[in-house]
Amino acid sequence: MTIKAIKDPIHGFIEFEGDFENGLRQLLDDPFFLRLRKVKQLGFSDHIFPSATHTRFSHSLGVYCVARRMLEIVEPKAGLDEWSKKGKACLAAALLHDVGHGMFSHAFEGAMKNFLKEATLSDGQDSALRAAVNHEKISERIIMESSVADTLKDIGGEDFPKLVSDIVRGKDKTCIYTSIVSSQLDADRLDYILRDPYFAGVSSGRIDIDWIIKNLRYSDTGDLLYFDTKAYISMEQFAVSLFQLYPTIYLHKKTRALEHMFSKMLCRIFELISEGRSSDTGISSSHPFVQFFSDPSSLDNSLLLDDTVLWGSMYQFRSCDDGIVRNLAIAISNRKIDKMVDLWRLADELYSELGMENKYTAKSRVEILNEICPMAYEKLCDKHPDWGAHLFYDNYSRKVYSPASSGKGSPQQINIKIGDKFVDIFDMSPIVASSASFHIHRLYFDPDSFTEVAELNISLRETLRDALFKQKFPEDKAVASS
Numbered sequence: 001m002t003i004k005a006i007k008d009p010i011h012g013f014i015e016f017e018g019d020f021e022n023g024l025r026q027l028l029d030d031p032f033f034l035r036l037r038k039v040k041q042l043g044f045s046d047h048i049f050p051s052a053t054h055t056r057f058s059h060s061l062g063v064y065c066v067a068r069r070m071l072e073i074v075e076p077k078a079g080l081d082e083w084s085k086k087g088k089a090c091l092a093a094a095l096l097h098d099v100g101h102g103m104f105s106h107a108f109e110g111a112m113k114n115f116l117k118e119a120t121l122s123d124g125q126d127s128a129l130r131a132a133v134n135h136e137k138i139s140e141r142i143i144m145e146s147s148v149a150d151t152l153k154d155i156g157g158e159d160f161p162k163l164v165s166d167i168v169r170g171k172d173k174t175c176i177y178t179s180i181v182s183s184q185l186d187a188d189r190l191d192y193i194l195r196d197p198y199f200a201g202v203s204s205g206r207i208d209i210d211w212i213i214k215n216l217r218y219s220d221t222g223d224l225l226y227f228d229t230k231a232y233i234s235m236e237q238f239a240v241s242l243f244q245l246y247p248t249i250y251l252h253k254k255t256r257a258l259e260h261m262f263s264k265m266l267c268r269i270f271e272l273i274s275e276g277r278s279s280d281t282g283i284s285s286s287h288p289f290v291q292f293f294s295d296p297s298s299l300d301n302s303l304l305l306d307d308t309v310l311w312g313s314m315y316q317f318r319s320c321d322d323g324i325v326r327n328l329a330i331a332i333s334n335r336k337i338d339k340m341v342d343l344w345r346l347a348d349e350l351y352s353e354l355g356m357e358n359k360y361t362a363k364s365r366v367e368i369l370n371e372i373c374p375m376a377y378e379k380l381c382d383k384h385p386d387w388g389a390h391l392f393y394d395n396y397s398r399k400v401y402s403p404a405s406s407g408k409g410s411p412q413q414i415n416i417k418i419g420d421k422f423v424d425i426f427d428m429s430p431i432v433a434s435s436a437s438f439h440i441h442r443l444y445f446d447p448d449s450f451t452e453v454a455e456l457n458i459s460l461r462e463t464l465r466d467a468l469f470k471q472k473f474p475e476d477k478a479v480a481s482s
Helices: 018-029 031-038 056-074 085-096 106-118 123-132 135-145 147-156 160-168 176-181 187-200 209-215 229-250 253-274 288-294 299-303 307-318 323-333 343-353 362-383 385-390 453-472 474-481
Strands: 003-008 012-017 217-219 224-228 339-342 392-399 415-418 421-424 437-445
Touching (some): 003 056, 012 018, 018 031, 018 147, 031 147, 056 085, 056 176, 056 187, 056 217, 056 224, 085 135, 085 147, 085 160, 085 176, 106 123, 123 135, 135 160, 135 299, 160 176, 176 187, 209 229, 224 229, 229 392, 229 415, 253 307, 253 323, 253 339, 253 392, 253 437, 288 307, 339 343, 339 453, 343 362, 343 453, 362 385, 362 392, 362 437, 437 453
Parallel strands (some): 224 415
Antiparallel strands (some): 217 224, 392 437, 415 421
């Protein structure tokens, strides 16, 4: 019996046992999977949390490890190399679920979408670029068309890459093997809820994965994973812990600022490349960015793009002819991060100053603030149209939990068994069903080019106050004008 193990700070040892799993382990040296060693899991977060330098490579190994433990619950009688065909495809899909992610993870995809909003390209070039920056589509192509596909065929047969691809893209949401890789309680979430806060050094996201796996059950009649009622408190903790990672890590104000700066720089670089002016950015015609833009449908060109490409080119960008690229490159590399005004905080302060906290419920407060913030920003732009070019409005919302299907069991949800019925935790837990959500409404600006910060704060307070009373509470206009 051949067992190979990889030491991991989260899961201890990640093991590959038997011929199939060791065949799958060959993918770790495939160029497309190796590229994930140079793609950080959390993008720019290490600029705020210095130790958050872990990669998509280590995360993918962690997801494989958790998926293997979950598969043992679905197929408890499977011995060495006796996983079902779909079980084997599930393990491969867990390992490969992120293989198509671009540089800086989601930040690259968002930056390219921003570029394509403004770019004037031919229909063919536009569609090719859109497909090339969609990590799900690229993952599917890598699994089906690259050297990864050859390895998958060797260990699973000619149809194996298609089976793996279907699980990665979630083709069948009713499939238990799909739910292990992608669902409300999947191996992906169970790894990053532990890995991300561990490396970021924050206290959020503490769960007992051993206890969760020990209490996880499989129903062959319902073809789903579930927990008994005694475990639902731990599932509340899981849902809330995952939710808290967003304000703590993923939506940190400085991380979002850096992502926006990266997006502006990348948009300008690709704008110049599209105009045949790549030399203005300081890079040559053989640079990976130029190659990617010239033929985005080539998987080999996608293979060139990782975090090191940007950092390795930063010296050229810092001294290039184009002022926009040059200034952004200097700011990013020197960690001179854009400043921010928090609309939500200003609105919350006004809400409290005006004595509204005793008039409305907490849920109503969130709904009110979430409505007036974008309204206030629109009015601000109408009042100061020259400010729009200097301000970036960042708006994002995240719920505690999104129910897959209320009232009945589903492989896509967190199932609690009550008697002989499976119930979504959303229908059982008051905490999960509370519709709690986290919202950001922020304005970012470069302090060197926008200096009217004091007037910005004054204008925002005026427009927010006006929105609070004249829009939402017309009966209180007298208070607003007092």
